[in-house]
Amino acid sequence: MPTKTVSKPAVKNDYPKISVPPPGPKAQKVIALDKEWTSPSYIKEYPFVMAGGHGAMAEDVDGNRYIDWMSGIAVSATGYNHPKVVAAVQEAAGKFLHICGTDFYYEGMAKLCERLAKSAPGPGKHRVFLTNSGTEAVEGAVKLARYHTKRAHIIAFDGAFHGRTYAAVTLTASKVKYKAGFGPLLPEVTHLPYNNPYRGVDGLAAAEHVFKTRVSPKDVAAVVMEPVQGEGGYVFPKPEFLKTWRRICDEHGIVLVFDEIQCGMGRTGKLWASDYFGVVPDVLLTAKGLGSGLPIGAIIAKESVMTWPQGSHGTTFGGNPVACAAALATLDLVEGELCANARAQGERLLSGLRRLQKKHHSIGDVRGAGLMIGVEFVKDPASKEPDPDLVAKLELTAFKKGLLLLSCGQSVVRVAPPLVLTEHDVDAGLAIIDECLTELGR
Numbered sequence: 022m023p024t025k026t027v028s029k030p031a032v033k034n035d036y037p038k039i040s041v042p043p044p045g046p047k048a049q050k051v052i053a054l055d056k057e058w059t060s061p062s063y064i065k066e067y068p069f070v071m072a073g074g075h076g077a078m079a080e081d082v083d084g085n086r087y088i089d090w091m092s093g094i095a096v097s098a099t100g101y102n103h104p105k106v107v108a109a110v111q112e113a114a115g116k117f118l119h120i121c122g123t124d125f126y127y128e129g130m131a132k133l134c135e136r137l138a139k140s141a142p143g144p145g146k147h148r149v150f151l152t153n154s155g156t157e158a159v160e161g162a163v164k165l166a167r168y169h170t171k172r173a174h175i176i177a178f179d180g181a182f183h184g185r186t187y188a189a190v191t192l193t194a195s196k197v198k199y200k201a202g203f204g205p206l207l208p209e210v211t212h213l214p215y216n217n218p219y220r221g222v223d224g225l226a227a228a229e230h231v232f233k234t235r236v237s238p239k240d241v242a243a244v245v246m247e248p249v250q251g252e253g254g255y256v257f258p259k260p261e262f263l264k265t266w267r268r269i270c271d272e273h274g275i276v277l278v279f280d281e282i283q284c285g286m287g288r289t290g291k292l293w294a295s296d297y298f299g300v301v302p303d304v305l306l307t308a309k310g311l312g313s314g315l316p317i318g319a320i321i322a323k324e325s326v327m328t329w330p331q332g333s334h335g336t337t338f339g340g341n342p343v344a345c346a347a348a349l350a351t352l353d354l355v356e357g358e359l360c361a362n363a364r365a366q367g368e369r370l371l372s373g374l375r376r377l378q379k380k381h382h383s384i385g386d387v388r389g390a391g392l393m394i395g396v397e398f399v400k401d402p403a404s405k406e407p408d409p410d411l412v413a414k415l416e417l418t419a420f421k422k423g424l425l426l427l428s429c430g431q432s433v434v435r436v437a438p439p440l441v442l443t444e445h446d447v448d449a450g451l452a453i454i455d456e457c458l459t460e461l462g463r
């Protein structure tokens with residue numbers, strides 16, 4: 022299908038281009054310094070050392086140029102240096118760097134909150150609290166739901182990822198390493214199965230069962246869920262799953278919180294995943310792509326739910342003026358043209374990946390919408406046994422050929438490129454995956 026032209030920096034299609042096998046000498050120097058001084062908890066998926074970027078092209082310190090299909094974990098929505106975002110950041114930085122929006126006023130903060138509130142799905146007025154990160158938005162949402170309902174219990178889902186601070190990591194259930202050794206965690210949290218069509222998990226029976234056996238719905242403050250699971254494996258549930266939880270929350274006065282930190286901001290081809298599924302949450306959380314890489318997140322809540330009083334919640338840096346400027350410029354681009362580009366390039370990517378699935382039987386499932394696509398690798402399509410070793414090898418082989426990938430779930434490649442992706446970025450990336458899988462004999 023024809024794709025819309027995107028107003029973004031003109032990028033010559035002179036990439037991917039690997040001139041020095043990565044990690045090259047300059048990359049090795051940075052990696053050695055990093056290894057000496059940084060916390061051992063960082064993951065460091067593979068030895069990519071960034072020096073610059075342009076659109077969906079990322080360049081390393083040795084001059085190698087890569088196609089980026091992961092955007093720094095679904096963050097660089099507008100690419101690495103979109104001129105409109107850079108100009109907005111420079112203008113704001115030239116005025117003042119900080120004043121603290123919790124205590125004082127500035128136009129950028131008020132404008133961004135208005136913009137986000139008006140973008141929220143569903144009718145009625147919304148209000149917005151700005152944060153520095155996704156996890157801070159999750160912490161705030163849990164506090165807000167408890168405050169508003171005067172209840173304690175929170176329901177979350179198997180496979181969820183919500184962050185690493187205490188409430189968020191308690192709700193997280195994607196990998197045990199995030200929790201191991203960090204207890205005690207938050208009390209009063211119950212995890213239930215998440216709908217997973219490929220793995221045949223329905224999840225709805227558990228919803229009925231939990232209220233009969235384990236938790237009274239009258240004690241539940243919030244149901245916190247990702248409308249599409251990110252870190253858990255780019256799992257797209259059936260819309261009925263989200264709709265059923267909406268109904269259950271309505272029946273029992275429970276606050277429905279959608280964590281759209283990864284799946285929002287245009288990723289599914291709609292501004293919010295809630296719009297994609299047609300389900301309206303009471304509270305919507307965003308971060309990641311919101312600032313195109315500057316640290317900013319938001320709790321967007323129905324006015325009737327955001328009832329906490331003056332002084333009950335705040336933040337020193339959240340909604341920093343430079344980050345607000347980046348977010349306003351990002352919203353202009355995402356709402357203006359990038360959602361459409363995500364839909365068009367997403368269709369091209371999905372059909373290309375499905376073509377590859379026919380050729381390479383290690384690809385068990387290809388699912389997604391817009392530029393949020395999960396490619397699940399299995400040892401055998403009949404048994405659907407996950408193949409994490411293959412995913413690790415694929416990531417590294419693709420990296421060496423000039424394609425940046427990132428895994429999630431047990432053995433899924435999450436395709437989450439910048440929303441400025443071009444046809445060249447799609448086609449050249451597909452060719453590399455094809456080549457890698459052929460080389461790996463899978």
Ligand SMILES: Cc1ncc(COP(=O)(O)O)c(C=O)c1O
Nearest residue numbers: 154155156182183184251282283
């Ligand atoms: C769905 C979701 N929620 C919350 C978070 C936490 O965000 P942050 O890393 O900005 O704290 C993430 C991060 O990956 C996420 O994907």
